[in-house]
Amino acid sequence: MKQATKRVVIIGLDGAGNMIDQANTPNIDKALKGGFITYEAQTVLPTISGECWGSMFHGVKPSLHGLTNERAEHRQYPIDSPYPSFMRLVKEADPSAVIASFSAWKPINDGIIEAGVADYVSNVHADKHLVHEVAAFSEQYPDFKLMFIQFDGIDGAGHSFGYGTTLFHEVIEETDELIGQILAILRAKNKLEDTLIIFLSDHGGGGADPKNHGSDHPKDVTIFWGCAGPNVVSNAEAEPVAIEDTAAVVAYALGIDSPVTWSAKVPSGLFKEESR
Ligand SMILES: [Zn+2]
Secondary structure (H helix, E strand, O other), X not given: OOOOOOEEEEEEEOOOOOHHHHOOOHHHHHHOOOOEEEEEEEOOOOOOHHHHHHHHHHOOOHHHHOOOHHHHHHOOOOOOOOOOOHHHHHHHHOOOOOEEEEEOOOHHHHHHOOXXXXXXXXXXXXXXXXXXXXXXXXXXXXXXXEEEEEEOHHXXXXXXXXXXXXXXXXXXXXXXXXXXXXXXXXXXXXXXXXXXXXXXXXXXXXXXXXXXXXXXXXXXXXEEEEEEOOOEOOOOOOOOOEOOHHHHHHHHHOOOOOOOOOXXXXXXXXXOOOOO
16 A cells, blocks of 8 residues: 655755764654665765755756855745756645745755745754744644755864864764754654655765865765655665755655656665555
8 A cells, every 4th residue: 555655854964974873863863763774875076065955955966056155145046947946846746835944054045945935934043943943833834745954053063173073973962952852843743644754964074174075085975864754665775875866755755756857866775666
């Protein structure tokens, strides 16, 4: 029997790379229990937030979406691009679908996502404020279809203290506590049932420079990527995951065909066959 996915929640940890396995993250672990996780997923080059989140949203490499930090800070992504974000795709497939985007790094909402595709957009200046924002949103829109939440503090810790340091791991653990609070809010409203939840990072750091990222060093390029929910094969031996595949996984889970222009694909082995 087909098990329908009613909504997708994506939680992004900026700058965490694949280093969450060196920290204590009980809330992420619990959310991914029975699902899939890899610490060998690959992001795009250059390993910079604008390019990497751009590929996650738009399903293509940076050479095609053209997003950079600077561009995302200064203008919104064109609504008529041949490389729509998965948010635009979901909105066009179902104009009544409620979509939310919460970010501690403004260029995601101001420049990477197209104007008007998210019904609820929230920029916060510190990760801890994301909890209240999600609580307020889920009161107002109990029947949302798609939610993206970006945490920025881990990357800030990498730039300040060095990626992979003790202080960096402490911020991963603080972020996990905030994630636990958000998941408790959603769980209390039964919004984690029939839900595909995806966790990932946009890039790592500490490769070419202990306090930076942007290089093609494996520490910068390798990220964790996990998901759990309806039809996800438990401990799947899926083919290697690329960050842009996130877009295809969101579309697939919600029963929408990916645009032919996307290079994003659903990693084979991740979902039970014929799950749609
Ligand atoms: Zn980043």
